[in-house]
Amino acid sequence: MSDHRDDATNRIAARFDGEQTEKNEGKAKNKKNAKNGGNAQPAQSNGKADPSGNKKNDGKAKNVKKDWNARSVYLSDDLDRKVSTGYKRLDLELEMEFGETVKKTRHFYPLVFELGLERMDELEPQELKERIERMEL
Incomplete structure (x- = not known):
């Protein structure tokens, strides 16, 4: 039964730009760590080129x-609802205007941070x- 669930997860991940859920990604890392006798290799995420010559942090990651x-970001219920609603609204508008979708992890969240940092x-x-005082009320 576990194989069936993993197969379905892989199909869903392939459909959504090859992105796995954090839970399944964690399982895969734990399995790999166990096979390596507990010697996990840290992921290189410093923007340097990987062996294929692609930069990992250049926005073109597979x-x-x-x-x-x-x-990890922790949000109040109100702010979390605004993020969810904002994503859905922008995704719908892009779909209606151009027939394309906004990928939450690849596009939406980085844009929220980038635009927020510009405003900051x-x-x-x-x-x-x-x-800050307004947020603490």
Whole structure:
């Protein structure tokens, strides 16, 4: 039964740009670690070229969950709903306008960070302080 579940997961992953769920990726790493006698090799995610000559962090990675750096983010319920709704809205608009979809891990989340960081660069210390205080209410 486990093989059937793994097969379905692989088909879904292939459909969605080869991205595996974090749970299955963790299982694969644990299996590999066990086969290596507990000697796990750390993933190289420093932007240097891999053996095939491709940069891992250049935005053209085949599997972003494997090749890019992971970052956990904790959000309030309200902010989490805004992120989910924003993704769905943008995905629908892109689909209706161009017939394309927004990939959440490859496109949406990096854009949220990139655009957010651009805005953060514009913040004056007083505005930053006010925003933080507003979040803590």
